Amino acid sequence: MATRSSSTALAAHRALLLDGIRAAGQISRAALARRTGLNAATVTVVVRGLINDGLIVESGRAASTGGKPAVLLSLGIESRFAVGVHLDHTATTYVLADLSGHVVARWSRRGGTDTQDPQQVVQRMAADVTALVTQVGLTLERLTGVGLVSPGPATTATGIALSTPEMQPWIEFPLVDALAAATGLPVVLGNDATAAAIGEFWAGALDPTSVFAAVYMGTGIGAGILASGHPIVGASGNAGEIGHICVVRNGLPCWCGSNGCLETVASAGAIVQAAQRAGCDLSGALIDEQFAAAARAAMNGHPAAARIFDRAADDVAVAVHTLTNILDLDQVILTGPAFAVAGPLFLPAIQQRLEQTFFARGAHPVTVSISSNATDAAATGAAAMVLQSELAPQSSASGLSLIISDPDRGISAGGSSAGAVPEAAAAK
Template sequence: MRRGTNLPRMGDFNQSVILDAIRRSSDGLSRVELVDLIGLSPQAVSNITRRLLAEELIVEAGKSGSGPGKPRTILRINPSGRYAIGVHLDPALMTVLLMDLMGVVLHRKVREIPQRTEPGGIIDAIAGEVSALLAESSVDPARIEGIGVAPPGPIDQPTGAVVDPPLLLGWHRVPLRDALAEATGMPVLVEKDVIAAAVAEIWGGGRESTESFVFVYIGTGIGSGIVMGGEVIRGTSGNAGEIGHIVTDCNGPECACGMRGCIAVTCDPQSLVLEAERLGVLNEERHRNGDVADGLLQLCTAADQGNDLAVEILNRAAVRTARAVSVLANALDVDRVVFGGPFWEPLASRYLEVVPSSLLGFRAARSIHPVEVVSTGIGDDVAAVGAACLMLERTLGPRAERLMLAR
């Protein structure tokens, strides 16, 4: 939990700290509790909460206290105080959703992306889904912070452009942020899907969420989101978390980068499906149009039904994934690893059996502290939820840059 500061000119940061504390409390907080929790003076808390009430970001929700003394007024988030739209752009699927200030998804649309669709066609499709989503809701447009978009990386953060992602063909420096802003007339923020997923985990983790963790994102590709001290590590260019070329098996298949056994050719869903086809577990024509999600589901079903080769493929992939995760866990010294993403669910039960014990063997600090391995509680839409959270976080979250004083 972040604490505020009574230094002058810290109003924006303090306001966001108070708002975040109230949001994370399931029962709400009184002003007295905020003073104790945040470390601000009673006058500062009173002034800030008055502003938040006036902006309808929080509401007074009854009294508490049965002992001596004046009952305390409980403050809670006003879910309808602000909204955000989240978009997850996976090479196979597009998810668009509308979320309130408490992280509740009010409306959601998912559609497949045909292969070899031009970037302009996809941007137009996103704008159309946003328009349809708003038409279904009764939300005041003035309360929508904007649209957060989570495409695969790499991205050029200053321009909001998507730069040659391996699985989105033809996306060479596509100005996604500006093009979508022009198409919708709304503010747009673009961040990588793995960073969005990590942000969603922070927002959805509640008051007791860990401060430092790695989010392992399993979609069409595999990436990671890194959280240290309660904040996402974005890196110099906003592209931190690219782990596709960590070697997990030096005798594995050759990767396009020139090495052998990288995550990109040993652990991602497409690699598992191709291996299953090569070994005869799957007939290449059994999954429709080469659909990776369908092939992965069939592979996992075969393993559940006792197919020894399918079990071997998945167990080997789980151990390889644990090796890659151990590199991150050892380098960053985190206490939790969270798995999620659109292709995670079919793998979850088997990976959660194999990865924790395998990870233990690879970790340097295993005798000092454990590392918890869990599934995200947010579900398959974690990147889209995170994209919406990004818009709210930019305006309302207690990020470190708010502490920077102007000269």
């Protein structure tokens, strides 16, 4: 009979080898041993189990160097799939990803937490998940689970969103449990900015040792933070709320109770309001459409729109500079639907401030870039959260703390290392 410690060690070794294979794409057993520091015997035993479980496959042979060519291992990418759902205030985005994190299918629809009937939204999400999966010829049984992310703040004690103005009807609503019951699948809940950061890490956009922030701009502004693959989420899962850094002393009141927060002057809604006051012609009925119109005007040289974005970019740069100094970041990626359309209007101001005034600029530079998947970053990251429950099951109480609900086991909270979500029920 395996002891608890031996089971924990096996889970940790599986996680380490799977992540090594994922990162390498293809790798031999010997190279995997060197990469992970595990001895050859352990690698042989663990790899055998992973092959039996369908998580990895023998996918070819390395080029011969005189002896017998080494057998190469890679992920069994079609052995597991996950759905990522980004439930925003006015839209819901879905992606279906295979075990490598490759997006197989996506879909977006209008309507999110702006409804007065959360249960209706849950039923709609369950139907949408089924439709997304069946359209590519899969069944729900092929899914590892559903990753669900929404704008913060949230409480990791219950998984229930707190009192953002747009989400008042959702207070005290058991979102995770309700979606798990409606889909019959394990559900993992996370913050959209943290999910976006995990998605960037999963996609291989980062050095594994990077101390990195994904600055996410959608309805609000937040940051997902990873240090060597470990998410920094804080005591309640709300770390990285840079939208509530004060950038204007005695400024406008914010819904959070403070004044002069970044979101009061540089969020998509704040920019749209400023553009409307300046007389800009903003087409579209929704904030995201009006924001895109304002961004186009600024890029096309409209003086008032350009001034508004210049001020907003300077304010965002102040907040990013503060975050970078506190955490000694070496990489920042701008992501989210607002940066997808307006990233070039923000990037120069952020780069310039960090180049000129970042405290540790003499020790190392800070790379700032725009995500190649900014529009769907949160949904893609949500799927990655679930997939990491297969690739890196729970091995410690540190790292990412998320809410997992399994329809057969109820709701539980867990933590993991190396950017992993807890194995719990979501791993099987």
